[in-house]
Amino acid sequence: MIPVYTRPKSLTDVVTHYCPGCPHGIAHRLVAETIDELGIQERTVGVASVGCSVFSYNYFDVDFQQAAHGRAPAVATGIKRVNPECIVFTYQGDGDLASIGMAEIVHAAVRGENITVIFINNAIYGMTGGQMAPTTLVGQKTTTSPFGRDPSTQGYPVKISELLSTIKGAHYVARFSLHNPANIQRAKQGIKKAFQNQIEGKGFSLVELLSTCSTNWGMTPQNALKWLEENMIPEYPLGEFKTGEGE
Amino acid sequence: MEKRVVFKEDHCKSCELCISVCPKKIIRLRTELNRLGYHPAYVSDEDQEKCISCALCARMCPDAVIQVWRP
Ligand SMILES: Cc1ncc(C[n+]2csc(CCOP(=O)(O)OP(=O)(O)O)c2C)c(N)n1
Ligand code: SF4
Ligand code: SF4
Numbered sequence: 001m002i003p004v005y006t007r008p009k010s011l012t013d014v015v016t017h018y019c020p021g022c023p024h025g026i027a028h029r030l031v032a033e034t035i036d037e038l039g040i041q042e043r044t045v046g047v048a049s050v051g052c053s054v055f056s057y058n059y060f061d062v063d064f065q066q067a068a069h070g071r072a073p074a075v076a077t078g079i080k081r082v083n084p085e086c087i088v089f090t091y092q093g094d095g096d097l098a099s100i101g102m103a104e105i106v107h108a109a110v111r112g113e114n115i116t117v118i119f120i121n122n123a124i125y126g127m128t129g130g131q132m133a134p135t136t137l138v139g140q141k142t143t144t145s146p147f148g149r150d151p152s153t154q155g156y157p158v159k160i161s162e163l164l165s166t167i168k169g170a171h172y173v174a175r176f177s178l179h180n181p182a183n184i185q186r187a188k189q190g191i192k193k194a195f196q197n198q199i200e201g202k203g204f205s206l207v208e209l210l211s212t213c214s215t216n217w218g219m220t221p222q223n224a225l226k227w228l229e230e231n232m233i234p235e236y237p238l239g240e241f242k243t244g245e246g247e
Numbered sequence: 248m249e250k251r252v253v254f255k256e257d258h259c260k261s262c263e264l265c266i267s268v269c270p271k272k273i274i275r276l277r278t279e280l281n282r283l284g285y286h287p288a289y290v291s292d293e294d295q296e297k298c299i300s301c302a303l304c305a306r307m308c309p310d311a312v313i314q315v316w317r318p
Pocket of ligand 2: 252268269270271272273274290297298299300301302303304305315
């Protein structure tokens with residue numbers, strides 16, 4: 001028999017703590033496949049954030065550092081500057097990156113740090129029990145917006161990829177979705193590009209991945225992916241927003 | 248018999264995402280529980296031959312449960 005799909009070597013052989021159907025697991029697998037394919041397992045350093053993916057250091061078979069809430073890009077900056085031969089990536093949720101960590105991600109992009117950022121947008125704070133995130137959609141119900149997000153008091157969703165693509169120091173900024181196998185394949189290509197850019201010294205690369213939180217959204221995993229496709233993609237269009245510095 | 252699609256059943260969480268994408272509709276959940284307390288997904292020995300080795304299930308699985316081979 002010829003192998004068509006085998007488990008990535010850069011994933012550890014443990015059961016994750018993620019809920020059934022959580023796309024964090026898909027994103028982990030894509031990053032691990034990329035590390036395998038680029039042959040960089042021995043020199044990759046991940047930086048975990050705060051959120052459900054705080055334990056991601058247990059799931060990747062590479063060196064890892066845990067950062068304080070939102071500070072992963074600053075920690076990654078330090079690691080990369082001291083060890084330029086290492087391939088450094090952060091793995092951050094939207095509560096982590098787009099609220100408390102907004103300053104760190106913007107300035108890492110402004111400085112054009114040669115790091116890779118994997119940004120999971122599931123429109124909610126997952127770990128702490130489903131509070132409103134900066135990325136929560138208008139009208140979306142969360143535990144802190146029980147009647148739906150109301151722009152008159154709670155503002156509008158933050159579009160991280162669009163925002164960062166206006167920054168000259170950012171080399172590659174793209175948004176993909178994890179709701180079906182075709183989109184998962186596209187996301188994989190984007191993740192690979194974001195790591196390849198770092199290997200080639202091209203600078204700051206961020207891949208935003210639209211994701212779900214079936215537990216806090218109160219849906220089955222399948223219905224959550226359908227909700228993502230129908231509601232999140234119109235608000236967060238997919239595509240490559242920036243593919244070279246200075247444009 | 249050489250299997251085309253193999254499940255690491257003790258890692259499965261019964262999310263059914265593999266079932267939702269399989270074009271041949273051959274993936275089912277066991278009635279027994281695994282050690283996590285979930286009904287793991289599997290493809291029966293008879294249905295292994297119907298598998299077209301497309302690996303859509305493996306690419307969808309959030310828990311890296313599935314590995315796929317082709318003859
Ligand atoms: C300084 C600080 N403030 C607040 C918290 C509480 N906290 C933990 S996780 C989290 C948000 C996580 O949401 P997100 O980044 O979207 O990740 P998810 O859990 O959805 O994957 C917050 C606010 C904290 N741990 N530290
Ligand atoms: S490889 Fe394709 S046909 Fe075979 S079980 Fe998986 S999804 Fe179904
Ligand atoms: S997608 Fe993976 S975890 Fe979910 S039911 Fe299928 S094999 Fe189990």
